[in-house]
Amino acid sequence: xxxxxxxxxxxxxxxxxxxxxxxxxxxxLLEVHACGVCxxxxxxxxxxxxxxxxxxxxxxxxxxxxxxEGRRVGVPWLAWTCGRCRYCRGERExxxxxxxxxxxxxxxxxxxxxxxxxxxxxxxxxxxPDEQAAPLLCAGLIGYRALRMCGEAxxxxxxxxxxxxxxxxxVARWQGREVFAFTRRGDEDAQRFARELGASWAGSSVQAPPxxxxxxxxxxxxxxxxxxxxxxxxxxxxxVCGGIHMSDIPSFPYVxxxxxxxxxxxxxxxxxxxxxxxxxxxxVPVRTKxxxxxxxxxxxxxxxxxxxxFSGAAVIAL
Ligand SMILES: [Zn+2]
Ligand SMILES: [Zn+2]
Numbered sequence: 668x669x670x671x672x673x674x675x676x677x678x679x680x681x682x683x684x685x686x687x688x689x690x691x692x693x694x695x696l697l698e699v700h701a702c703g704v705c706x707x708x709x710x711x712x713x714x715x716x717x718x719x720x721x722x723x724x725x726x727x728x729x730x731x732x733x734x735x736e737g738r739r740v741g742v743p744w745l746a747w748t749c750g751r752c753r754y755c756r757g758e759r760e761x762x763x764x765x766x767x768x769x770x771x772x773x774x775x776x777x778x779x780x781x782x783x784x785x786x787x788x789x790x791x792x793x794x795x796p797d798e799q800a801a802p803l804l805c806a807g808l809i810g811y812r813a814l815r816m817c818g819e820a821x822x823x824x825x826x827x828x829x830x831x832x833x834x835x836x837x838v839a840r841w842q843g844r845e846v847f848a849f850t851r852r853g854d855e856d857a858q859r860f861a862r863e864l865g866a867s868w869a870g871s872s873v874q875a876p877p878x879x880x881x882x883x884x885x886x887x888x889x890x891x892x893x894x895x896x897x898x899x900x901x902x903x904x905x906x907v908c909g910g911i912h913m914s915d916i917p918s919f920p921y922v923x924x925x926x927x928x929x930x931x932x933x934x935x936x937x938x939x940x941x942x943x944x945x946x947x948x949x950x951v952p953v954r955t956k957x958x959x960x961x962x963x964x965x966x967x968x969x970x971x972x973x974x975x976x977f978s979g980a981a982v983i984a985l
Contacts, residue, residue, distance in 0.1 A: 702776030703728030729776030827887025
């Protein structure tokens, strides 16, 4: 089969021919049809998140059919958990210290075939073409977990309007929340896109929103956004950091945190997050905007993601 493989930090993925993987006990052999590209893949390429045993096939938003059955499934970032630790037993398997992740600890979906533990595969809602479904599997469901951490906040800020925010804006509007979108200075395309998706205000991240926010989610990997977001939220508000890696957060005066504001991160996902979000998405209904690339164009997709060259999400179509 054809696969795009990570070999070393700082080097582009390499196109290789590999044997089709053999499924072990409890695993499914999957024919991949689409695989979303995620900012985490850039962090892996750059060594900000470590791949301990390269070479590795990246890609953790896999839409595939089960070979021999034809049933369509999605494979997310969470590939395996121990089931025994206090986190697994306490409905927080996203924090399992033994967890393995798709496209980091086990091979992912930037290949014609993949294997996955059946317990961590999910039915893809009908009505979504493969390419449109792929971004639901990380941007959507980790974004959904971040949104849940915002509680009942009605005025929601989204910092960084990429794949996750374009999905979350639709969910938040459907839930009756008001969305404020913050983008890079002068990124008028992203601001227009946010307004099209129902944001009541869109501007640059250094601007103050017209009203105080009740919560904010920071998707962009820029730590300098955290104090800005804290300053934009009202007393009692939460700032949720939605990414796996962020540049250092600069110091800020305590008064910006005081009055029971909080800053927290969101890590990975649980299977419950996936089940809930994949049931919710078609009810909204969430529509994803995707730019598709061939498998051999994976490096181009990653470069375009880094450059902010498209709005919505990048997906590799096989
Ligand atoms: Zn991801
Ligand atoms: Zn565990």
